[in-house]
Amino acid sequence: MIVVMRNDATDEMVRMVEEKLQTSGYRTNRSVGVSRTIVGAIGDKVNLDARQFELMPGVAEVLRVSEPYKLASRAFHPDDTVIKVRQACFGGGTLSVMAGPCSVEDEQQMMTIAKQVSSAGAKVLRGGTFKPRTSPYSFQGLGLEGLKLLRAAADAFELATISEVMELSQIDMMMDDVDIFQVGARNMQNFNLLRRLGETHKPVMLKRGLAATIEELLMSAEYILAGGNTQLILCERGIRTFEKYTRNTFDVSAIPVVQGRSHIPIVADPSHGIGIRDKVAPMARAAVAAGVDGLIIEVHHDPDHAMSDGAQSLYPQQFSQLMDEIRTIAWAIGKKLA
Ligand code: PEP
Ligand code: MN
Numbered sequence: 001m002i003v004v005m006r007n008d009a010t011d012e013m014v015r016m017v018e019e020k021l022q023t024s025g026y027r028t029n030r031s032v033g034v035s036r037t038i039v040g041a042i043g044d045k046v047n048l049d050a051r052q053f054e055l056m057p058g059v060a061e062v063l064r065v066s067e068p069y070k071l072a073s074r075a076f077h078p079d080d081t082v083i084k085v086r087q088a089c090f091g092g093g094t095l096s097v098m099a100g101p102c103s104v105e106d107e108q109q110m111m112t113i114a115k116q117v118s119s120a121g122a123k124v125l126r127g128g129t130f131k132p133r134t135s136p137y138s139f140q141g142l143g144l145e146g147l148k149l150l151r152a153a154a155d156a157f158e159l160a161t162i163s164e165v166m167e168l169s170q171i172d173m174m175m176d177d178v179d180i181f182q183v184g185a186r187n188m189q190n191f192n193l194l195r196r197l198g199e200t201h202k203p204v205m206l207k208r209g210l211a212a213t214i215e216e217l218l219m220s221a222e223y224i225l226a227g228g229n230t231q232l233i234l235c236e237r238g239i240r241t242f243e244k245y246t247r248n249t250f251d252v253s254a255i256p257v258v259q260g261r262s263h264i265p266i267v268a269d270p271s272h273g274i275g276i277r278d279k280v281a282p283m284a285r286a287a288v289a290a291g292v293d294g295l296i297i298e299v300h301h302d303p304d305h306a307m308s309d310g311a312q313s314l315y316p317q318q319f320s321q322l323m324d325e326i327r328t329i330a331w332a333i334g335k336k337l338a
Contacts, residue, residue: 001026001041003053006060009037013058020056024048036060067261069218071225077263083233085179085203086160088123089338090233090294091265095330096338098124098162098180098267098296099319102309103131103139104146110153112301116316118157120323123338124180125150125159126296130166131308132186139307147177162205162296168196179203185210185237185272188220198227205267205296207235214254218262234258234266235296236287238273247275247312250283255290267294271312277303280314281322288329295326 003017014037018028026041050062067073080092088096099117104110104127114125129146131139142149147163154161160179165171166187174181180203187193188209197204204224208217217234224232236255238248250273258266270283284295300306300313314322323337330337 001048001050001053002063002065003039003041004060004063005037005039005058007035009058009060013056014039017053017056017059020053067218068215069222069262072218072221072262072264074261074263079263081230081232081263081265083203083231083265085124087158087338088160088294090267093335094338095267095288095292095294095326095335096123097294097323097326098122098126099299100126101300101306102271102298102313103128103307104142104150104163105307107149107152109301110149111156113299113316114153114157114159116301117299117319118159120316120320121327121337122297122319122323123159124162124296125154125157126162126182126298127153128164128182128308130164130170132164132166132184133308144173147174151177165193165197168193171196171200175200175202180205180233183207185212188212188217191220191223194220194223195227198224198229200229201231202229203231203233204229205233205235207237207269208239208251208254210240210248212239214257214261217254218258221262221264232264233294234262234264235269236266236273236292237269238275246279248273250274250287252283252286252290255287255292259291259293265293267296268292269296271296271298271309271314275312277312277314277318280312281318281325284322285325285329288326288335289333291333291335297322 026043029040031038082092083090099122127150131141162180164182185207238250241249268287298313299319303310303313
């Protein structure tokens, strides 16, 4: 942290800043320039509130030089973390695709979609059974029964499974049927849930919150890593902006930014990212071109009758074509699809 003093700051004001930093556990380094004095704080107190210093007399501004997250940071772990789940691999130059319906609806639906996405090359079957719906009157998911259908369809086609966990009490009941716990956008800052998932050893995919900054996403990741679970994948799924022609604004820039700052793999969810079926493939291609470590895509064999998110679900044929395109784009940038 660097505290820049105002040009009219007195020596006494500089001393007060130094003392406060020292009592907060920092070593200090004063640098006197022609018009301004700068106090450098040396130490790794990552969670000190910079505003305490901004309010002190004579202070012009406070600049943070190190990130507030540690375990998630690339400085802490320079090499890419690679997450392997059954046949899927995320990170380190390899990407895998997760696909399936928004919600698990019935056995025939799951078997049909699992067959189609696996033959197109997906390695993980998605399907929500505990659904975070904006309206309490919308379909809330099949719960435990849905998990069994997800597992059975995935096993029939040698796929791994991913499904959303919404609350603490669901963690144990989902343990056997899911290979990856999905933390939804609305729960990105459900810190109790994150802490408890940090105590498990199962992979977690953490989605970016509706209005979360990249730093907030990485701080939430830190909760899971701090508990000892390093099996973590991040997910860019679009953020809320002023734009009305799309469901969310898909932030492709988050992909290289996260990869620069963190070793944790990041996947993209272009389905929720843009929310319109015929715009999903261009966003998926853009994410792969940007270097993403994986994709999660909603696919439905009969999207017009889907219980949720039909309008953003690809037809199996569209998905299969997209997979061919993704293979080519990945190859062009020196990555491979697993
Ligand atoms: C989902 O994946 O179906 C979902 C609800 O996603 P999000 O949490 O990103 O809205
Ligand atoms: Mn959905």
